[in-house]
Amino acid sequence: MSTIKAVTFNKYTKPDGFVLADIPKPTIERPGDVLIKVYAASINPADVKRAIGTLRIFDPEKFPAKIGYDLAGVIESVGDDVCDLKIGDEIFVRLAENERGAFQEYVVASSKTVALKPKNLTFEEAASLPVAALTSLQGLLAVKGGLQDKTVFVTGGLSGTGSAACQLAKNVFGAAKVITTVSTPKISRISELLGEGVVDEVIDYKTTAAGKVIPKGSLDVVYDTVGEALSYLHLMKPGAWIISIIMLPSGQNLKGLFPSIPRWFCTMLDMAFKIPQYRASRYRVNYDSIVLVPTKEQLLDLKRWAEEGKLKAVVGKVVPLSDFEGVKKAFTEVYEAKGLTGKTVIKIIE
Known part of the structure; x- marks a missing residue:
């Protein structure tokens, strides 16, 4: 053998x-x-x-x-x-x-x-590409009403998922403005790695708090890769969306991938999930956390966008x-x- x-x-x-x-x-x-x-x-x-x-x-x-x-x-x-x-x-x-x-x-x-x-x-x-870009794609698709002409804030714009989210938001879904955070040495590489015009505003998180430079009530979507989205609620418009890929998902979402998950654990996750949902709702903001469900059809979408130059x-x-x-x-x-x-x-x- x-x-x-x-x-x-x-x-x-x-x-x-x-x-x-x-x-x-x-x-x-x-x-x-x-x-x-x-x-x-x-x-x-x-x-x-x-x-x-x-x-x-x-x-x-x-x-x-x-x-x-x-x-x-x-x-x-x-x-x-x-x-x-x-x-x-x-x-x-x-x-x-x-x-x-x-x-x-x-x-x-x-x-x-x-x-x-x-x-x-x-x-x-x-x-x-697969996990990072599919996660970003499914997360952005979860925003009801789409991203066309909206302002999207992606934390960690040169992480695997963050880099895909920035590109998809601007090049595929037509966001009017993409804002992201990176560390000081990476600022000069944003355009090189993601393409000219993909990111409209770059914040150096090592030196500047996002809340001090992003106007209150200006964000339509926060795509959260680092677990800080709830600290940006005051920056969001009523009806805006937080999509987190880092916070705990609901038990219902997780059970779709792991059918054997115990009911008590699902219930515990569902209860925990209601906490950020409630906090967001006080600002009239929607909150969701993504569990990746990979599909061949969406992989083929990524293939097409990569070949068209929309996804690097x-x-x-x-x-x-x-x-x-x-x-x-x-x-x-x-x-x-x-x-x-x-x-x-x-x-x-x-």
Whole structure:
């Protein structure tokens, strides 16, 4: 039996406990699946949250466990029922929960989740998009009434999700004004990385509080990547929206992804969710928190927008899988959010 290299963990652990293991090469067992040769995979904070046991209450791991959702690669073989993908196709995908394992040389995935990658992006760039850009897309779509001609404030504009949200808000949804926050060294890179005219106002959060420069009652949407949205309520218009990707979701939203979640935990989450909703409602502001539900159709939207120049991939660092100490360090940096720019990508095939 042939084996492949894979990043795994044998118990709940921080990244320093990750293992580069030899595992059996996966094979297609369902007619709708495809076998993918992985060229690049990107790190998301959820990867480390999984590994340290954040989700163990309602979705415990079976060890040794695999890790990773975002990847880009090439179709190696296809199941008998696969019609829209063929051997040799260059693809990108956000793996489903039961298919996790982006950080390995080969992976099997349902063809219903796999899309052709943008032709103008490298494997590393394409691998950086699925979780970050899909989360931003679904978050902005949750704003009733849309973003056309509105003022949108995106916190952390050069994070993975923040960079996608800024671009989608302006280039796809037609926001009139996009405001964002970055640290001092990143200010000069906004136009370079996101494109000219995408961000209209940049706030250096190291030196300036957003509340001191954004006029009261001027914001239509706050897209929250850092958990500070409720501190901006006085800056928002009546009827405005807060979309958070960092605060706890409702139990109902989470149960859609994890059906086995205990009812008591759902109830607890629903009660906790009502607190920020209530605080926002006192300012006549709507509040929602997003749980990503990936779809192939939306991946194809991202592909089109990338090829049209409306969505750029922002990759801050690429680390080869062969440098496994560097890989573990990269996971730690993403989890601790230590001033990174965009996404960190692991190059699986060198």
